[in-house]
Amino acid sequence: LNSTKLAAGGSLFKMIERSDTTNLQSSIFNLQFGSGLSSLGFTLIEILIAIFIFSIIVTTVFSSFNAILNNTGSISEELATYDMAKNCLNRIIADLKSIHAHLPGDTSLNSDSLxxxxxxxxxxxxxxxxxxxxxxxxxxxxxxxxxxxxxxIAELVYYVQEIDENNYVIRRSDSLYPYKFFKKKDSDPLLCERVKSLKFKYYGYDENEYDYWDSQSDEFGHSTPRAISIALEVDDEPNSILLEAMVTIPVYREKNR
Structure with missing residues:
Protein backbone atom coordinates (compact mmCIF):
# COMPACT_ATOMS: atom_id res chain seq x y z
CA LEU A 1 0.00 0.00 0.00
CA ASN A 2 2.77 2.35 0.87
CA SER A 3 4.42 1.48 -2.36
CA THR A 4 1.23 2.20 -4.20
CA LYS A 5 0.87 5.61 -2.53
CA LEU A 6 4.48 6.39 -3.27
CA ALA A 7 3.98 5.53 -6.88
CA ALA A 8 0.90 7.67 -7.03
CA GLY A 9 2.75 10.49 -5.33
CA GLY A 10 5.54 10.17 -7.86
CA SER A 11 3.07 10.42 -10.73
CA LEU A 12 1.48 13.44 -9.16
CA PHE A 13 4.91 15.05 -8.76
CA LYS A 14 5.73 14.35 -12.37
CA MET A 15 2.41 15.83 -13.47
CA ILE A 16 3.05 18.98 -11.41
CA GLU A 17 6.59 19.21 -12.75
CA ARG A 18 5.35 18.76 -16.35
CA SER A 19 2.70 21.44 -15.80
CA ASP A 20 5.25 23.91 -14.45
CA THR A 21 7.54 23.21 -17.38
CA THR A 22 4.70 23.78 -19.84
CA ASN A 23 3.76 27.09 -18.18
CA LEU A 24 7.38 28.22 -18.22
CA GLN A 25 7.75 27.41 -21.92
CA SER A 26 4.48 29.21 -22.63
CA SER A 27 5.70 32.28 -20.72
CA ILE A 28 9.01 32.26 -22.58
CA PHE A 29 7.18 31.92 -25.93
CA ASN A 30 4.85 34.75 -25.08
CA LEU A 31 7.76 36.94 -24.02
CA GLN A 32 9.72 36.24 -27.20
CA PHE A 33 6.67 36.64 -29.43
CA GLY A 34 5.73 39.90 -27.71
CA SER A 35 9.25 41.24 -28.09
CA GLY A 36 9.13 40.36 -31.79
CA LEU A 37 5.94 42.32 -32.26
CA SER A 38 7.46 45.32 -30.46
CA SER A 39 10.53 45.25 -32.70
CA LEU A 40 8.41 44.97 -35.86
CA GLY A 41 5.93 47.73 -34.97
CA PHE A 42 6.18 51.56 -34.47
CA THR A 43 5.42 53.58 -31.42
CA LEU A 44 3.38 56.78 -31.57
CA ILE A 45 6.51 58.91 -31.04
CA GLU A 46 8.27 57.23 -33.97
CA ILE A 47 5.27 57.88 -36.22
CA LEU A 48 5.14 61.55 -35.22
CA ILE A 49 8.87 61.95 -35.85
CA ALA A 50 8.50 60.36 -39.29
CA ILE A 51 5.60 62.69 -40.16
CA PHE A 52 7.63 65.70 -38.99
CA ILE A 53 10.64 64.74 -41.13
CA PHE A 54 8.39 64.10 -44.13
CA SER A 55 6.75 67.52 -43.75
CA ILE A 56 10.19 69.18 -43.69
CA ILE A 57 11.21 67.37 -46.88
CA VAL A 58 7.97 68.29 -48.67
CA THR A 59 8.27 71.94 -47.58
CA THR A 60 11.87 72.09 -48.80
CA VAL A 61 10.97 70.57 -52.17
CA PHE A 62 8.07 72.98 -52.75
CA SER A 63 10.16 75.97 -51.64
CA SER A 64 12.89 74.99 -54.08
CA PHE A 65 10.32 74.55 -56.84
CA ASN A 66 8.82 77.99 -56.19
CA ALA A 67 12.30 79.53 -56.12
CA ILE A 68 13.06 77.95 -59.49
CA LEU A 69 9.83 79.31 -60.96
CA ASN A 70 10.53 82.80 -59.60
CA ASN A 71 14.09 82.72 -60.90
CA THR A 72 12.83 81.60 -64.30
CA GLY A 73 10.53 84.62 -64.45
CA SER A 74 13.32 86.96 -63.37
CA ILE A 75 15.72 85.50 -65.93
CA SER A 76 13.13 85.87 -68.71
CA GLU A 77 12.51 89.50 -67.76
CA GLU A 78 16.24 90.20 -67.59
CA LEU A 79 16.77 88.68 -71.04
CA ALA A 80 13.93 90.80 -72.45
CA THR A 81 15.49 93.95 -70.94
CA TYR A 82 18.89 93.02 -72.33
CA ASP A 83 17.46 92.43 -75.82
CA MET A 84 15.69 95.80 -75.71
CA ALA A 85 18.89 97.63 -74.74
CA LYS A 86 20.96 95.71 -77.29
CA ASN A 87 18.53 96.50 -80.12
CA CYS A 88 18.60 100.18 -79.18
CA LEU A 89 22.39 100.22 -79.15
CA ASN A 90 22.56 98.43 -82.50
CA ARG A 91 20.19 101.00 -84.01
CA ILE A 92 22.40 103.88 -82.86
CA ILE A 93 25.50 102.12 -84.23
CA ALA A 94 23.86 101.55 -87.63
CA ASP A 95 22.81 105.21 -87.84
CA LEU A 96 26.30 106.46 -86.95
CA LYS A 97 27.92 104.19 -89.53
CA SER A 98 25.73 105.87 -92.16
CA ILE A 99 26.49 109.39 -90.94
CA HIS A 100 26.58 112.25 -93.48
CA ALA A 101 29.07 115.02 -92.80
CA HIS A 102 28.95 117.16 -95.96
CA LEU A 103 27.41 117.44 -99.41
CA PRO A 104 29.30 115.42 -102.06
CA GLY A 105 31.43 117.74 -104.21
CA ASP A 106 30.49 120.83 -102.23
CA THR A 107 33.43 122.92 -100.98
CA SER A 108 31.51 125.86 -99.56
CA LEU A 109 32.16 124.88 -95.96
CA ASN A 110 31.80 128.50 -94.90
CA SER A 111 28.15 128.41 -95.77
CA ASP A 112 26.15 128.69 -92.56
CA SER A 113 23.15 126.99 -94.13
CA LEU A 114 25.23 124.01 -95.24
CA ILE A 153 19.60 112.39 -95.90
CA ALA A 154 17.72 112.37 -92.61
CA GLU A 155 18.18 114.47 -89.51
CA LEU A 156 18.38 112.05 -86.59
CA VAL A 157 18.09 113.08 -82.96
CA TYR A 158 18.54 110.68 -80.07
CA TYR A 159 17.12 112.04 -76.84
CA VAL A 160 15.79 110.87 -73.47
CA GLN A 161 12.29 111.67 -72.28
CA GLU A 162 10.67 111.19 -68.88
CA ILE A 163 7.26 109.58 -69.33
CA ASP A 164 6.57 108.86 -65.65
CA GLU A 165 8.31 109.78 -62.43
CA ASN A 166 11.84 108.35 -62.67
CA ASN A 167 10.86 106.38 -65.77
CA TYR A 168 13.02 107.42 -68.72
CA VAL A 169 12.91 106.28 -72.33
CA ILE A 170 15.06 106.82 -75.44
CA ARG A 171 13.34 108.18 -78.54
CA ARG A 172 14.62 108.56 -82.10
CA SER A 173 13.54 111.52 -84.20
CA ASP A 174 13.87 110.98 -87.97
CA SER A 175 13.12 113.84 -90.41
CA LEU A 176 13.97 114.32 -94.08
CA TYR A 177 15.19 117.59 -95.57
CA PRO A 178 14.21 120.41 -95.22
CA TYR A 179 14.90 120.07 -91.52
CA LYS A 180 12.60 121.93 -89.20
CA PHE A 181 13.32 123.18 -85.71
CA PHE A 182 13.61 120.08 -83.55
CA LYS A 183 10.72 119.42 -81.22
CA LYS A 184 10.08 116.35 -79.10
CA LYS A 185 7.08 114.34 -80.23
CA ASP A 186 5.26 111.43 -78.65
CA SER A 187 5.08 109.93 -82.13
CA ASP A 188 8.87 109.53 -82.24
CA PRO A 189 9.71 105.81 -82.00
CA LEU A 190 10.52 104.59 -78.51
CA LEU A 191 13.65 102.44 -78.61
CA CYS A 192 14.38 101.69 -74.96
CA GLU A 193 12.62 101.91 -71.60
CA ARG A 194 13.82 102.04 -67.97
CA VAL A 195 16.87 104.03 -69.03
CA LYS A 196 19.24 104.74 -66.17
CA SER A 197 22.04 106.42 -68.11
CA LEU A 198 22.90 107.41 -71.69
CA LYS A 199 26.34 108.86 -72.37
CA PHE A 200 28.02 109.80 -75.65
CA LYS A 201 31.77 110.52 -75.80
CA TYR A 202 33.39 112.19 -78.81
CA TYR A 203 36.95 111.74 -80.11
CA GLY A 204 38.35 114.41 -82.40
CA TYR A 205 41.24 114.82 -84.79
CA ASP A 206 43.51 115.50 -81.79
CA GLU A 207 42.50 112.13 -80.24
CA ASN A 208 41.16 113.90 -77.18
CA GLU A 209 37.92 112.84 -75.51
CA TYR A 210 35.03 115.29 -75.23
CA ASP A 211 31.71 115.13 -73.37
CA TYR A 212 30.10 117.41 -75.96
CA TRP A 213 30.48 118.38 -79.61
CA ASP A 214 29.31 121.19 -81.87
CA SER A 215 30.70 121.17 -85.38
CA GLN A 216 29.56 124.78 -85.90
CA SER A 217 31.50 126.19 -82.97
CA ASP A 218 34.88 127.90 -83.22
CA GLU A 219 36.27 125.39 -80.74
CA PHE A 220 35.84 122.52 -83.17
CA GLY A 221 36.31 124.56 -86.35
CA HIS A 222 33.51 122.89 -88.31
CA SER A 223 35.12 119.49 -87.75
CA THR A 224 33.26 116.28 -87.01
CA PRO A 225 34.36 113.56 -84.57
CA ARG A 226 36.33 110.61 -85.84
CA ALA A 227 34.76 108.25 -83.31
CA ILE A 228 31.85 108.25 -80.88
CA SER A 229 31.45 105.96 -77.87
CA ILE A 230 28.09 104.97 -76.43
CA ALA A 231 27.32 103.85 -72.88
CA LEU A 232 23.74 102.75 -72.24
CA GLU A 233 22.58 101.58 -68.82
CA VAL A 234 19.08 100.30 -68.10
CA ASP A 235 17.41 99.42 -64.82
CA ASP A 236 16.71 95.77 -64.18
CA GLU A 237 15.95 95.70 -60.46
CA PRO A 238 17.68 94.83 -58.29
CA ASN A 239 20.55 95.06 -60.80
CA SER A 240 21.23 97.10 -63.92
CA ILE A 241 22.54 96.27 -67.40
CA LEU A 242 25.34 98.32 -68.97
CA LEU A 243 26.14 98.12 -72.69
CA GLU A 244 29.02 99.99 -74.30
CA ALA A 245 30.25 100.42 -77.87
CA MET A 246 32.71 102.49 -79.89
CA VAL A 247 31.83 103.56 -83.44
CA THR A 248 34.47 104.78 -85.88
CA ILE A 249 32.92 107.42 -88.12
CA PRO A 250 33.54 106.46 -91.78
CA VAL A 251 33.20 110.06 -93.06
CA TYR A 252 34.47 113.01 -91.07
CA ARG A 253 35.40 116.62 -91.64
CA GLU A 254 38.72 117.99 -90.43
CA LYS A 255 39.08 121.17 -88.45
CA ASN A 256 39.57 124.40 -90.38
CA ARG A 257 43.10 125.75 -90.19
Whole structure:
Protein backbone atom coordinates (compact mmCIF):
# COMPACT_ATOMS: atom_id res chain seq x y z
CA LEU A 1 0.00 0.00 0.00
CA ASN A 2 2.77 2.35 0.87
CA SER A 3 4.42 1.48 -2.36
CA THR A 4 1.23 2.20 -4.20
CA LYS A 5 0.87 5.61 -2.53
CA LEU A 6 4.48 6.39 -3.27
CA ALA A 7 3.98 5.53 -6.88
CA ALA A 8 0.90 7.67 -7.03
CA GLY A 9 2.75 10.49 -5.33
CA GLY A 10 5.54 10.17 -7.86
CA SER A 11 3.07 10.42 -10.73
CA LEU A 12 1.48 13.44 -9.16
CA PHE A 13 4.91 15.05 -8.76
CA LYS A 14 5.73 14.35 -12.37
CA MET A 15 2.41 15.83 -13.47
CA ILE A 16 3.05 18.98 -11.41
CA GLU A 17 6.59 19.21 -12.75
CA ARG A 18 5.35 18.76 -16.35
CA SER A 19 2.70 21.44 -15.80
CA ASP A 20 5.25 23.91 -14.45
CA THR A 21 7.54 23.21 -17.38
CA THR A 22 4.70 23.78 -19.84
CA ASN A 23 3.76 27.09 -18.18
CA LEU A 24 7.38 28.22 -18.22
CA GLN A 25 7.75 27.41 -21.92
CA SER A 26 4.48 29.21 -22.63
CA SER A 27 5.70 32.28 -20.72
CA ILE A 28 9.01 32.26 -22.58
CA PHE A 29 7.18 31.92 -25.93
CA ASN A 30 4.85 34.75 -25.08
CA LEU A 31 7.76 36.94 -24.02
CA GLN A 32 9.72 36.24 -27.20
CA PHE A 33 6.67 36.64 -29.43
CA GLY A 34 5.73 39.90 -27.71
CA SER A 35 9.25 41.24 -28.09
CA GLY A 36 9.13 40.36 -31.79
CA LEU A 37 5.94 42.32 -32.26
CA SER A 38 7.46 45.32 -30.46
CA SER A 39 10.53 45.25 -32.70
CA LEU A 40 8.41 44.97 -35.86
CA GLY A 41 5.93 47.73 -34.97
CA PHE A 42 6.18 51.56 -34.47
CA THR A 43 5.42 53.58 -31.42
CA LEU A 44 3.38 56.78 -31.57
CA ILE A 45 6.51 58.91 -31.04
CA GLU A 46 8.27 57.23 -33.97
CA ILE A 47 5.27 57.88 -36.22
CA LEU A 48 5.14 61.55 -35.22
CA ILE A 49 8.87 61.95 -35.85
CA ALA A 50 8.50 60.36 -39.29
CA ILE A 51 5.60 62.69 -40.16
CA PHE A 52 7.63 65.70 -38.99
CA ILE A 53 10.64 64.74 -41.13
CA PHE A 54 8.39 64.10 -44.13
CA SER A 55 6.75 67.52 -43.75
CA ILE A 56 10.19 69.18 -43.69
CA ILE A 57 11.21 67.37 -46.88
CA VAL A 58 7.97 68.29 -48.67
CA THR A 59 8.27 71.94 -47.58
CA THR A 60 11.87 72.09 -48.80
CA VAL A 61 10.97 70.57 -52.17
CA PHE A 62 8.07 72.98 -52.75
CA SER A 63 10.16 75.97 -51.64
CA SER A 64 12.89 74.99 -54.08
CA PHE A 65 10.32 74.55 -56.84
CA ASN A 66 8.82 77.99 -56.19
CA ALA A 67 12.30 79.53 -56.12
CA ILE A 68 13.06 77.95 -59.49
CA LEU A 69 9.83 79.31 -60.96
CA ASN A 70 10.53 82.80 -59.60
CA ASN A 71 14.09 82.72 -60.90
CA THR A 72 12.83 81.60 -64.30
CA GLY A 73 10.53 84.62 -64.45
CA SER A 74 13.32 86.96 -63.37
CA ILE A 75 15.72 85.50 -65.93
CA SER A 76 13.13 85.87 -68.71
CA GLU A 77 12.51 89.50 -67.76
CA GLU A 78 16.24 90.20 -67.59
CA LEU A 79 16.77 88.68 -71.04
CA ALA A 80 13.93 90.80 -72.45
CA THR A 81 15.49 93.95 -70.94
CA TYR A 82 18.89 93.02 -72.33
CA ASP A 83 17.46 92.43 -75.82
CA MET A 84 15.69 95.80 -75.71
CA ALA A 85 18.89 97.63 -74.74
CA LYS A 86 20.96 95.71 -77.29
CA ASN A 87 18.53 96.50 -80.12
CA CYS A 88 18.60 100.18 -79.18
CA LEU A 89 22.39 100.22 -79.15
CA ASN A 90 22.56 98.43 -82.50
CA ARG A 91 20.19 101.00 -84.01
CA ILE A 92 22.40 103.88 -82.86
CA ILE A 93 25.50 102.12 -84.23
CA ALA A 94 23.86 101.55 -87.63
CA ASP A 95 22.81 105.21 -87.84
CA LEU A 96 26.30 106.46 -86.95
CA LYS A 97 27.92 104.19 -89.53
CA SER A 98 25.73 105.87 -92.16
CA ILE A 99 26.49 109.39 -90.94
CA HIS A 100 26.58 112.25 -93.48
CA ALA A 101 29.07 115.02 -92.80
CA HIS A 102 28.95 117.16 -95.96
CA LEU A 103 27.41 117.44 -99.41
CA PRO A 104 29.30 115.42 -102.06
CA GLY A 105 31.43 117.74 -104.21
CA ASP A 106 30.49 120.83 -102.23
CA THR A 107 33.43 122.92 -100.98
CA SER A 108 31.51 125.86 -99.56
CA LEU A 109 32.16 124.88 -95.96
CA ASN A 110 31.80 128.50 -94.90
CA SER A 111 28.15 128.41 -95.77
CA ASP A 112 26.15 128.69 -92.56
CA SER A 113 23.15 126.99 -94.13
CA LEU A 114 25.23 124.01 -95.24
CA UNK A 115 27.05 123.62 -91.95
CA UNK A 116 23.84 124.13 -90.05
CA UNK A 117 22.02 121.47 -92.02
CA UNK A 118 24.70 118.79 -91.70
CA UNK A 119 26.15 119.68 -88.33
CA UNK A 120 26.84 117.25 -85.50
CA UNK A 121 25.77 118.43 -82.08
CA UNK A 122 26.21 116.44 -78.89
CA UNK A 123 25.22 117.91 -75.55
CA UNK A 124 24.21 116.95 -72.03
CA UNK A 125 20.69 117.90 -71.03
CA UNK A 126 18.73 117.76 -67.78
CA UNK A 127 15.71 115.48 -67.96
CA UNK A 128 13.69 115.33 -64.78
CA UNK A 129 16.16 114.82 -61.95
CA UNK A 130 18.91 113.31 -64.10
CA UNK A 131 21.35 114.28 -66.84
CA UNK A 132 21.48 112.46 -70.18
CA UNK A 133 23.33 112.87 -73.44
CA UNK A 134 21.54 114.08 -76.54
CA UNK A 135 22.91 113.65 -80.07
CA UNK A 136 21.90 115.28 -83.34
CA UNK A 137 23.43 114.37 -86.73
CA UNK A 138 22.48 113.62 -90.32
CA UNK A 139 22.51 110.11 -91.74
CA UNK A 140 21.56 108.06 -94.78
CA UNK A 141 19.83 105.55 -92.48
CA UNK A 142 16.35 107.03 -92.85
CA UNK A 143 13.61 104.65 -91.70
CA UNK A 144 10.39 104.87 -93.65
CA UNK A 145 7.63 104.54 -91.05
CA UNK A 146 4.80 106.17 -93.00
CA UNK A 147 5.02 103.87 -96.03
CA UNK A 148 6.04 106.71 -98.34
CA UNK A 149 8.69 106.41 -101.05
CA UNK A 150 10.86 109.30 -99.94
CA UNK A 151 14.53 108.70 -99.39
CA UNK A 152 17.42 110.98 -98.61
CA ILE A 153 19.60 112.39 -95.90
CA ALA A 154 17.72 112.37 -92.61
CA GLU A 155 18.18 114.47 -89.51
CA LEU A 156 18.38 112.05 -86.59
CA VAL A 157 18.09 113.08 -82.96
CA TYR A 158 18.54 110.68 -80.07
CA TYR A 159 17.12 112.04 -76.84
CA VAL A 160 15.79 110.87 -73.47
CA GLN A 161 12.29 111.67 -72.28
CA GLU A 162 10.67 111.19 -68.88
CA ILE A 163 7.26 109.58 -69.33
CA ASP A 164 6.57 108.86 -65.65
CA GLU A 165 8.31 109.78 -62.43
CA ASN A 166 11.84 108.35 -62.67
CA ASN A 167 10.86 106.38 -65.77
CA TYR A 168 13.02 107.42 -68.72
CA VAL A 169 12.91 106.28 -72.33
CA ILE A 170 15.06 106.82 -75.44
CA ARG A 171 13.34 108.18 -78.54
CA ARG A 172 14.62 108.56 -82.10
CA SER A 173 13.54 111.52 -84.20
CA ASP A 174 13.87 110.98 -87.97
CA SER A 175 13.12 113.84 -90.41
CA LEU A 176 13.97 114.32 -94.08
CA TYR A 177 15.19 117.59 -95.57
CA PRO A 178 14.21 120.41 -95.22
CA TYR A 179 14.90 120.07 -91.52
CA LYS A 180 12.60 121.93 -89.20
CA PHE A 181 13.32 123.18 -85.71
CA PHE A 182 13.61 120.08 -83.55
CA LYS A 183 10.72 119.42 -81.22
CA LYS A 184 10.08 116.35 -79.10
CA LYS A 185 7.08 114.34 -80.23
CA ASP A 186 5.26 111.43 -78.65
CA SER A 187 5.08 109.93 -82.13
CA ASP A 188 8.87 109.53 -82.24
CA PRO A 189 9.71 105.81 -82.00
CA LEU A 190 10.52 104.59 -78.51
CA LEU A 191 13.65 102.44 -78.61
CA CYS A 192 14.38 101.69 -74.96
CA GLU A 193 12.62 101.91 -71.60
CA ARG A 194 13.82 102.04 -67.97
CA VAL A 195 16.87 104.03 -69.03
CA LYS A 196 19.24 104.74 -66.17
CA SER A 197 22.04 106.42 -68.11
CA LEU A 198 22.90 107.41 -71.69
CA LYS A 199 26.34 108.86 -72.37
CA PHE A 200 28.02 109.80 -75.65
CA LYS A 201 31.77 110.52 -75.80
CA TYR A 202 33.39 112.19 -78.81
CA TYR A 203 36.95 111.74 -80.11
CA GLY A 204 38.35 114.41 -82.40
CA TYR A 205 41.24 114.82 -84.79
CA ASP A 206 43.51 115.50 -81.79
CA GLU A 207 42.50 112.13 -80.24
CA ASN A 208 41.16 113.90 -77.18
CA GLU A 209 37.92 112.84 -75.51
CA TYR A 210 35.03 115.29 -75.23
CA ASP A 211 31.71 115.13 -73.37
CA TYR A 212 30.10 117.41 -75.96
CA TRP A 213 30.48 118.38 -79.61
CA ASP A 214 29.31 121.19 -81.87
CA SER A 215 30.70 121.17 -85.38
CA GLN A 216 29.56 124.78 -85.90
CA SER A 217 31.50 126.19 -82.97
CA ASP A 218 34.88 127.90 -83.22
CA GLU A 219 36.27 125.39 -80.74
CA PHE A 220 35.84 122.52 -83.17
CA GLY A 221 36.31 124.56 -86.35
CA HIS A 222 33.51 122.89 -88.31
CA SER A 223 35.12 119.49 -87.75
CA THR A 224 33.26 116.28 -87.01
CA PRO A 225 34.36 113.56 -84.57
CA ARG A 226 36.33 110.61 -85.84
CA ALA A 227 34.76 108.25 -83.31
CA ILE A 228 31.85 108.25 -80.88
CA SER A 229 31.45 105.96 -77.87
CA ILE A 230 28.09 104.97 -76.43
CA ALA A 231 27.32 103.85 -72.88
CA LEU A 232 23.74 102.75 -72.24
CA GLU A 233 22.58 101.58 -68.82
CA VAL A 234 19.08 100.30 -68.10
CA ASP A 235 17.41 99.42 -64.82
CA ASP A 236 16.71 95.77 -64.18
CA GLU A 237 15.95 95.70 -60.46
CA PRO A 238 17.68 94.83 -58.29
CA ASN A 239 20.55 95.06 -60.80
CA SER A 240 21.23 97.10 -63.92
CA ILE A 241 22.54 96.27 -67.40
CA LEU A 242 25.34 98.32 -68.97
CA LEU A 243 26.14 98.12 -72.69
CA GLU A 244 29.02 99.99 -74.30
CA ALA A 245 30.25 100.42 -77.87
CA MET A 246 32.71 102.49 -79.89
CA VAL A 247 31.83 103.56 -83.44
CA THR A 248 34.47 104.78 -85.88
CA ILE A 249 32.92 107.42 -88.12
CA PRO A 250 33.54 106.46 -91.78
CA VAL A 251 33.20 110.06 -93.06
CA TYR A 252 34.47 113.01 -91.07
CA ARG A 253 35.40 116.62 -91.64
CA GLU A 254 38.72 117.99 -90.43
CA LYS A 255 39.08 121.17 -88.45
CA ASN A 256 39.57 124.40 -90.38
CA ARG A 257 43.10 125.75 -90.19
Missing amino acids: LGAYRIVGENTDVGSREFSKLRFTSLAHINLEHDIQYG
